[in-house]
Amino acid sequence: MRIVSTVCELREYVKTWRSIGKSIAFVPTMGNLHAGHLQLVNTAKKKADRVVVSIFVNPTQFGAGEDYETYPRTEQEDQRKLQAEGADLLFLPSVAEIYAPDARTEVTVTGLSDLYCGASRPGHFSGVAIVVCKLFNMAQPDIALFGLKDFQQLTIIKTMVRDLNIPVEIVGVDTVRELSGLAMSSRNGYLTDAEKQVAPKLYHSLCVARDAILAGNLAYADLEQQASQFLQQAGFQPDYFSVCRSSDLKKAGAEDVELVILAAAKMGKTRLIDNIYFSR
Ligand code: PAF
Secondary structure (H helix, E strand, O other), X not given: OEEEOOHHHHHHHHHHHHHOOOOEEEEEXXXXXXXXXXXXXXXXXXXXXXXXXXXXXXXXXXXXXXXXXXXXXXXXXXXXXXXXXXXXXXXXXXXXXXXXXXXXOOOXXXXXXXXXXXXXXXXXXXXXXXXXXXXXXXXXXXXXXXXOOOHHHHHHHHHHHHHOOOOOEEEEEOOOEOOOOOEOOHHHHHOOHHHHHXXXXXXXXXXXXXXXXXXXXXXXXXXXXXXXXXXXXXXOEEEEEEEEEOOOOOEOOOOOOEEEEEEEEEEOOXXXXXXXXXXX
16 A cells, blocks of 8 residues: 655556556545444445545544544554555645645535534534545545445535536445444544443434334424433433434425434533434
8 A cells, every 4th residue: 555645646646547547436534444434445445446545634624622633643553454454545644735824715515514513513514525625636536435424424525526516426335333333433432431331322212213213103303302312311412313304414304205313412522423314
């Protein structure tokens, strides 16, 4: 696996591969790689000839008082895992390589960026959208892969790509879970042992709501309230629990069939998000 840190070097590799007819898959990450990330790389390998992975802890998607400084940075370990997984190129840029000091351009997917996680983390999704847009322009991949665990992020990226005519196919990859059901996340490392015992209840609450809907209960507001109450009693501080249309994340109505239930809750200091999507 080659490792580069400049856009120029990245483009050289991509140009060479393209010149010999190779297709390119891209997996953007913030590092601290777990089985969920490796699943993205593994899927990417099946879909394209060359796999480029980026590791960049993107400052613009962290709000004031969030964990930008303390976000786990495990570069050596990440490199080893990517090498073992068969990635072809690792892009490891500095902040200065990505952002000009006087950068002025913003990317905001209105109507989506300010909902759910965006309501609790103002500016977060504009930070995600600008960095992903820039990384696409830098790597110019044929396809890019993102975890379905971050369902709202994936919806925002798909919408941005459509609206800006970015020539990349976006592929969502299933969430990888611990045996307990807890969705893999770099932030799980913040959980204490005791919190780790309770954290799987977030996924459990999603499964209970889904099963109720599949059994014919369409009283979504009641289901949302019951789930929030359950989470609170289990020791979470629920942020949102929302039954949505999976196409545009608007609140689901009785006529909607393709659904996603989005949830976020704090367990101690750790913000956990998860979702479940299904057809009714
Ligand atoms: O999901 C992530 O790890 C990040 O939000 C992403 C897509 C790499 C952008 O920084």
